[in-house]
Amino acid sequence: xxxxxxxxxxxxxxxxxxxxxxxxxxxxxxxxxxxxxxxxxxxxxxxxxxxxxxxxxxxxxxxxxxxxxxxxxxxxxxxxxxxxxxxxxxxxxxxxxxxxxxxxxxxxxxxxxxxxxxxxxxxxxxxxxxxxxxxxxxxxxxxxxxxxxxxxxxxxxxxxxxxxxxxxxxxxxxxxxxxxxxxxxxxxxxxxxxxxxxxxxxxxxxxxxxxxxxxxxxxxxxxxxxxxxxxxxxxxxxxxxxxxxxxxxxxxxxxxxxxxxxxxxxxxxxxxxxxxxxxxxxxxxxxxxxxxxxxxxxxxxxxxxxxxxxxxxxxxxxxxxxxxxxxxxxxxxxxxxxxxxxxxxxxxxxxxxxxxxxxxxxxxxxxxxxxxxxxxxxxxxxxxxxxxxxxxxxxxxxxxxxxxxxxxxxxxxxxxxxxx
Amino acid sequence: xxxxxxxxxxxxxxxxxxxxxxxxxxxxxxxxxxxxxxxxxxxxxxxxxxxxxxxxxxxxxxxxxxxxxxxxxxxxxxxxxxxxxxxxxxxxxxxxxxxxxxxxxxxxxxxxxxxxxxxxxxxxxxxxxxxxxxxxxxxxxxxxxxxxxxxxxxxxxxxxxxxxxxxxxxxxxxxxxxxxxxxxxxxxxxxxxxxxxxxxxxxxxxxxxxxxxxxxxxxxxxxxxxxxxxxxxxxxxxxxxxxxxxxxxxxxxxxxxxxxxxxxxxxxxxxxxxxxxxxxxxxxxxxxxxxxxxxxxxxxxxxxxxxxxxxxxxxxxxxxxxxxxxxxxxxxxxxxxxxxxxxxxxxxxxxxxxxxxxxxxxxxxxxxxxxxxxxxxxxxxxxxxxxxxxxxxxxxxxxxxxxxxxxxxxxxxxxxxxxx
Numbered sequence: 001x002x003x004x005x006x007x008x009x010x011x012x013x014x015x016x017x018x019x020x021x022x023x024x025x026x027x028x029x030x031x032x033x034x035x036x037x038x039x040x041x042x043x044x045x046x047x048x049x050x051x052x053x054x055x056x057x058x059x060x061x062x063x064x065x066x067x068x069x070x071x072x073x074x075x076x077x078x079x080x081x082x083x084x085x086x087x088x089x090x091x092x093x094x095x096x097x098x099x100x101x102x103x104x105x106x107x108x109x110x111x112x113x114x115x116x117x118x119x120x121x122x123x124x125x126x127x128x129x130x131x132x133x134x135x136x137x138x139x140x141x142x143x144x145x146x147x148x149x150x151x152x153x154x155x156x157x158x159x160x161x162x163x164x165x166x167x168x169x170x171x172x173x174x175x176x177x178x179x180x181x182x183x184x185x186x187x188x189x190x191x192x193x194x195x196x197x198x199x200x201x202x203x204x205x206x207x208x209x210x211x212x213x214x215x216x217x218x219x220x221x222x223x224x225x226x227x228x229x230x231x232x233x234x235x236x237x238x239x240x241x242x243x244x245x246x247x248x249x250x251x252x253x254x255x256x257x258x259x260x261x262x263x264x265x266x267x268x269x270x271x272x273x274x275x276x277x278x279x280x281x282x283x284x285x286x287x288x289x290x291x292x293x294x295x296x297x298x299x300x301x302x303x304x305x306x307x308x309x310x311x312x313x314x315x316x317x318x319x320x321x322x323x324x325x326x327x328x329x330x331x332x333x334x335x336x337x338x339x340x341x342x343x344x345x346x347x348x349x350x351x352x353x354x355x356x357x358x359x360x361x362x363x364x365x366x367x368x369x370x371x372x373x374x375x376x377x378x379x380x381x382x383x384x385x386x387x388x389x390x391x392x393x394x395x396x397x398x399x400x401x402x403x404x405x406x407x408x409x410x411x412x413x414x415x416x417x418x419x420x
Numbered sequence: 421x422x423x424x425x426x427x428x429x430x431x432x433x434x435x436x437x438x439x440x441x442x443x444x445x446x447x448x449x450x451x452x453x454x455x456x457x458x459x460x461x462x463x464x465x466x467x468x469x470x471x472x473x474x475x476x477x478x479x480x481x482x483x484x485x486x487x488x489x490x491x492x493x494x495x496x497x498x499x500x501x502x503x504x505x506x507x508x509x510x511x512x513x514x515x516x517x518x519x520x521x522x523x524x525x526x527x528x529x530x531x532x533x534x535x536x537x538x539x540x541x542x543x544x545x546x547x548x549x550x551x552x553x554x555x556x557x558x559x560x561x562x563x564x565x566x567x568x569x570x571x572x573x574x575x576x577x578x579x580x581x582x583x584x585x586x587x588x589x590x591x592x593x594x595x596x597x598x599x600x601x602x603x604x605x606x607x608x609x610x611x612x613x614x615x616x617x618x619x620x621x622x623x624x625x626x627x628x629x630x631x632x633x634x635x636x637x638x639x640x641x642x643x644x645x646x647x648x649x650x651x652x653x654x655x656x657x658x659x660x661x662x663x664x665x666x667x668x669x670x671x672x673x674x675x676x677x678x679x680x681x682x683x684x685x686x687x688x689x690x691x692x693x694x695x696x697x698x699x700x701x702x703x704x705x706x707x708x709x710x711x712x713x714x715x716x717x718x719x720x721x722x723x724x725x726x727x728x729x730x731x732x733x734x735x736x737x738x739x740x741x742x743x744x745x746x747x748x749x750x751x752x753x754x755x756x757x758x759x760x761x762x763x764x765x766x767x768x769x770x771x772x773x774x775x776x777x778x779x780x781x782x783x784x785x786x787x788x789x790x791x792x793x794x795x796x797x798x799x800x801x802x803x804x805x806x807x808x809x810x811x812x813x814x815x816x817x818x819x820x821x822x823x824x825x826x827x828x829x830x831x832x833x834x835x836x837x838x839x840x
Contacts, residue, residue: 021635021666024604027547027697036505036703057502064500072711073493080484080681080712082477085456115535115683118705127447131551131573147704153551153573184444215441246441261500261710263535277447283456284567285538289709290681291492292500 030150034143034376041359042370050363053402056355056372058193058341058391060258062313065306068259071295080290085282087113087266091293094300095266101304102225104238106268112278115288117223117252117265122148124185124248124267127277128217129154134182135219138169140343140377140384142193142221157183158379163345163387166334167195169203175210185217185248186210191224191234194377194389195343196318196336198232208243217274218243221250223265224339226307229315232337244270255340256307257299262292264300314340317392317399324403325390328410340392343374343384346410351375351388354413361416364408371406450570454563454796461779462790470783473822476775476792478613478761478811480678482733485726488679491715500710505702507533507686511713514720515686521724522645524658526688532698535708537643537672537685542568544605544668544687547697548637549574554602555639558589560763560797560804562613562641577603578799583765583807586754587615589623595630605637605668606630611644611654614797614809615763616738616756618652628663637694638663641670643685644759646727649735652757664690675760676727677719682712684720734760737812737819744823745810748830760812763794763804766830771795771808774833781836784828791826 035057045052086092092111099106114120121144129135131153137145139158149156157178161167169175175186186207190199211218220237228234237247252265267278299306321342322335330347348354352373362368374387392399455477465472506512512531519526534540541564549555551573557565559578569576577598581587589595595606606627610619631638640657648654657667672685687698719726741762742755750767768774772793782788794807812819 021637021691021693022604023547023691023693023697024550024553026550027693027700030697030700030704032700033505033703039504059502061499063498068500069495069498072495075489075492078483078489079481080488080679082479082680084459085453115709116706122705126571127443130444130446133444144704144706147700151546151572151701151704184442217441259500260502261707263707263709271441271443273441273443273447277443277450280447280450280452280567281571283453284450284564284571285542286536286564287681287683289535289683289712291711291715292709295711 026150026153030147031376033147035372037376038355038359038370041356045359045368049366051367052359053367053369053394053398053405055390055393055399055402056370057393058255059260059393060255061393061395062258062310064259065257065299065303067298068257068262068295071298072291075291075294083287083290083293085287086279087111087288088293090297091264094297095268097301098303099268102236104236110268110270110275112267112275112282113288113293114265114267115285116263117221117250117254118144120250120252120265120267121145121221122152123278123281124219124250125149125152125154126281127274128184128219128248132182133184134180136175136178136183136186137379138188139379140167140194140374142189143376145187146376146379155182156379160380160383161195163332163334163343167192167197167343169199169206172206172210175206176214179210179214183214183216185219187219187221188237189221189223191227191338193224193339194341194374196339196341198228198234198338201235204235204237204240204243208240211246212242217246217248217271219248219250223250223252223255225251226256226311227314227340228338229318230337234338246271248274253296253300257296257303258310259296262296263289264292264296314392316396317394320396320399321390321392321403324400328403328407330410341389343387343389345387348386348410348413350385352385355388357413357416358409362409362412364405367401367405369402369405369409446570446573450567451563451796453567455792457796458775458779458790461776465779465788469786471787472779473787473789473814473818473825475810475813475819475822476790477813478675479680479813480675481813481815482678482730484679485677485719485723487718488677488682488715491718492711495711495714502707503710503713505707506699507531507708508713510717511684514717515688517721518723519688522656524656530688530690530695532687532695532702533708533713534685534687534702535705536683537641537670537674538564540670540672540685540687541565541641542572543698543701544639544670545569545572545574546701547694548605548639548668552602553604554600556595556598556603556606557799558608559799560587560614560794562609563796565607566796566799575602576799580800580803581615583752583754583763587612587617587763589619589626592626592630595626596634599630599634603634603636605639607639607641608657609641609643611647611758613644613759614761614794616759616761618648618654618758621655624655624657624660624663628660631666632662637666637668637691639668639670643670643672643675645671646676646731647734647760648758649738650757654758666691668694673716673720677716677723678730679716682716683709684712684716734812736816740816740819741810741812741823744820748823748827750830761809763807763809765807768806768830768833770805772805775808777833777836778829782829782832784825787821787825789822789825789829
């Protein structure tokens with residue numbers, strides 16, 4: 001029963017009506033993070049003394065660079081004050097140097113430092129879309145895009161990509177079919193989270209062609225830029241003369257410098273109107289955290305050695321995971337060429353149920369494993385129900401063990417399901 | 421000239437059309453921060469060797485507590501990792517203890533740690549309003565409310581408050597007149613930025629009565645809670661039994677602990693739906709900055725002594741500013757009872773022009789002063805054109821000098837204007 005202002009009555013006492021205050025639709029509909037959703041179960045299973053191999057979340061186990069830790073400790077200021085909203089010149093210069101080291105040239109005025117790559121995503125969505133407007137995405141995609149789309153009240157229009165061909169981008173004509181009067185941008189994540197796909201020159205050119213034809217922005221999340229294996233070459237959107245003018249590059253220090261907790265990212269664009277809009281957004285939230293902003297500078301300016309070392313390590317992990325998964329009957333996956341994830345198809349009907357079961361009803365020699373059910377990486381309901389995402393965030397030997405346990409889990413789960 | 425998809429042509433070359441990509445309306449319409457707007461001019465005037473007394477921005481000059489600085493340096497972790505999205509239990513417990521010390525009882529489950537009070541404002545707006553919905557505010561108000569309202573596409577419905585009566589809140593009937601089917605909340609800032617007003621029990625009860633009658637949330641920004649002078653008593657929204665169930669409390673460590681750069685705030689509510697929605701929002705941005713989150717805990721748990729000391733200092737400054745302003749012919753202001761700002765009416769037509777003039781065309785014995793024109797603190801266009809906000813963020817002796825320079829500036833500006 002609804003009253004005039006759309007509120008529900010929960011009960012009628014004598015003459016008093018108790019009325020629920022209504023939170024917003026976006027407050028109600030924003031999804032919980034599918035990656036973080038089962039953390040309460042994780043806590044419970046740990047309390048039961050079971051060891052959990054956590055390969056659900058992209059939180060590297062690798063030690064952060066000592067340069068950051070030392071710079072934190074060396075802070076001598078007496079005042080923890082506001083800093084310029086778009087980042088200190090020191091930080092923006094460091095980003096400029098970083099980009100130069102990977103062959104991309106930006107002016108400092110084209111760089112905005114953000115509180116993590118997350119904020120870059122939020123700002124980009126808000127700068128290019130009004131409520132109800134649309135961004136084309138390729139699913140499966142990074143779950144945070146879903147959350148922010150809901151929060152800023154825009155629509156992600158998904159195009160499927162398929163495990164069977166390595167989650168390659170669709171043909172131009174298929175992308176164009178999704179364009180409406182409300183489409184404002186195409187969003188790509190390259191190398192891709194969660195699929196590990198590294199896009200070819202052709203794939204990126206196709207996106208650029210469509211964007212030019214329909215005058216769209218291209219939001220390019222390149223957080224995993226250096227994470228490419230097997231002599232793959234990574235092409236940034238900024239490598240393409242025709243892509244550059246309409247590109248909004250989103251990036252983060254989190255993965256390449258194993259520093260997820262410092263919350264430093266950036267939004268970079270040659271489009272002056274985008275930079276102007278995002279500058280205003282940064283002023284709303286005043287400034288970045290002062291300590292991390294300063295501490296990240298040395299490694300950001302000069303981090304190639306550190307990054308190279310950890311890429312080699314991630315490659316070994318990728319090899320291990322893929323090799324071990326291939327041993328499990330019924331599991332299908334392709335070898336990812338980038339990032340540090342893969343999507344595996346399992347012989348289950350509901351991977352969310354399987355994920356929960358692994359945490360609540362299963363253990364193998366006192367151990368279990370936590371993965372991410374892939375349905376949360378899709379905008380289209382019902383997709384990814386038989387898929388999981390695995391993150392290579394443990395050592396190769398632990399990953400080997402984790403995948404073995406996964407295999408045991410699948411065996412027992414199949415039996416448990418067939419008994420129902 | 422607009423084409424079918426609403427884009428503008430900027431020129432027609434032979435057969436090629438060059439088309440501007442269109443950023444969002446909200447990207448275009450979000451205002452620049454009126455407080456930060458003149459910073460480029462500030463940089464220029466400093467380069468000319470002129471000393472500037474900066475009383476435009478609420479950035480305390482006071483040293484941050486040593487407890488924070490020591491805790492930063494004592495970080496021994498090897499990994500700068502993600503932390504729980506709503507804050508570590510340590511931080512949330514520290515907030516709980518802080519609130520208890522000021523007589524407010526919360527359960528840890530009712531507390532969400534945010535990246536500054538700014539993020540608390542953003543989350544609150546997004547949790548209670550869908551695009552196009554409305555929040556009643558009392559102007560003049562903190563400029564960031566305007567920015568976030570634009571970014572999240574909601575409408576702030578302003579009710580004027582008046583210098584001549586100390587910016588007291590309007591009568592109940594006047595507040596009710598502004599309520600529409602789209603109104604979802606009333607927002608108060610108490611003690612008030614920019615006016616320094618401390619609301620009475622009656623004023624807050626009026627807001628609660630209206631909110632209950634129309635089933636609205638009450639967003640209460642209490643960042644300046646301890647900043648009350650002259651034996652004023654501060655009443656939190658949480659002191660009112662009938663206010664509590666519909667309150668969303670917004671707070672920050674920035675001002676009471678002179679730690680604006682650490683970016684730690686909170687959103688607290690007994691409304692479980694609000695907490696649920698905001699929890700999901702925090703998961704989108706993953707986590708708080710790891711170093712500051714840890715470093716703020718000791719002072720947050722046990723900061724009364726530090727806060728008491730700085731309040732005494734701010735009182736002296738308040739006294740000085742008020743006393744010196746009264747000496748300047750044509751300047752009108754009331755003595756603020758809280759926060760660390762005041763709004764002064766000047767004998768000028770356009771305080772924004774005057775502010776710029778002070779930075780570009782004026783100096784007195786090699787010195788000038790930077791203030792905030794007050795028009796940016798109003799939603800209603802044309803308001804505040806003869807007002808400025810002054811922040812008590814320098815020592816009393818410097819403030820005395822600053823106000824004297826302001827007086828000289830006004831004299832010369834009057835002459836300059838009359839010569840035009």
